[in-house]
Amino acid sequence: MKNTVCLLLSGLILWAFRFAAAAPVVATKVYVISLTGSEVHEKPSFQARVVRKLPIGTAVDVVQTIASDDVKQVGAGFALQGDWMKVTAPGYTGYVFSSDVTKRKPEVKKSADGLLSVDLLGVKKSSRVEKKKQPTGNKNSPADYAVLETTEYANCTYTTTTYDGCFDHNYTFRHLTLPEVYHHMISSYAENEYDHSLKATKLEQPKLLSRKGNVYRFTCGFGGSATQDLKLTVQGNGVITISSYDCT
Template identity: 50%
Template sequence: MKKTVLAAIGAFMLLGASSSTSSASKERRYVINVSGAVLHKQPSFKSATVRTIPVGSAVEIQETLASTVTQPISAGFGLPGRWMKVTTPSSAGYIFSADLTAIRPVIEKGIDGLRHINLLGAKKGTREEHPKTGELRTITEYANSTYVYTSFDSCFDHDYTFRKLALHEVYHQMINSYSGYDGQKLVQPTLISRKGNVYTFTCGFGSSDAAQELKLTVNKNGSIVISSYDCT
């Protein structure tokens, strides 16, 4: 196996706008978009860009607009959220909430130099299971997720189940973990298809990597699963 995945994602269909009023809020948030969060002059995706705030950076929320809008990801697919008025030491403007989290992330650096966030949470313990099928299954519990690693016939399954994170947080966890560089260009997972609540993505590692499949499943009980497999 060339690369063990770190984590996991997805998005829902477009949501309609609600009230346009705003509510006061002074809270700290952290950027989880691996490409950085765009700070706009006005609360609109079409508004001019003030700057791009790097992944892992902290911002102070001054106000959250009540209107619910959707950040487009691909055709018929987007992340719902709200516009937040934020300040940084050098600037102010509006960031879309789907690029932010209230959880202070762990900042890591991949073998390809990519700086990314980790929202798995603190590790609680690991155990092994040996099903009669001959598989070896290792289960690791984290504060925010359960990771199941299964090896069989020189292939490996990776399944992360998230029960405490919102959809946009899981989505960006996946994007952070499955992105890579092609030369100087950042290559991110892109949506291939959707079947019910199962979303299939490309891997950003490139065709030379062992990773072969990447899926996001939104379960009825509210949990979200990121799964992939690779073979040597």
């Protein structure tokens, strides 16, 4: 009897081992959100040969994630942490850095000047408009009014406040990573500018100006943009905000 039980157990173990060995690797689809694309390296290292560059919005399958202490420089004095992801596609296999991609399917947009960008706001849920008094600071003058328009998305609450020809923009992201919010910001505020000296279109994107604690300030107002005080703030509890203003 004992021999029979042992034989049965051995058979079950061998069957389970063979099944596990034969089971296919379940891939996870990710999407490139870096405005300048994502490099596919031959090995999980920035020093490894680049076998391909994937444009923004490209979808690839991840079959393995390798934990890493590496960081990717995305501007002067600013870097994003991440891991290495082994990706496969027809014709190549390689490694991308996780700060370049997201598991959330973004909306890919194209501007009038041909600039591609990604939108990670998510599905629009609702919107509302309200009017509130805006003190002028002058007791002899009637109060101005500001108009607040709030739009709720799956991943973000966007509020624009209009007053005296100026506009405040505030994005409150929930449960998105710093790389995801950063790349959404870069996509939203970048511009294609025509460089007459080079007779070519030049990509202009926000660059880090300063950091104080969890508040990052970026360049803005380049080209024909009137955007000012572009700021990204990591508030904690899964909340990250982007704010700016512009005046006509």
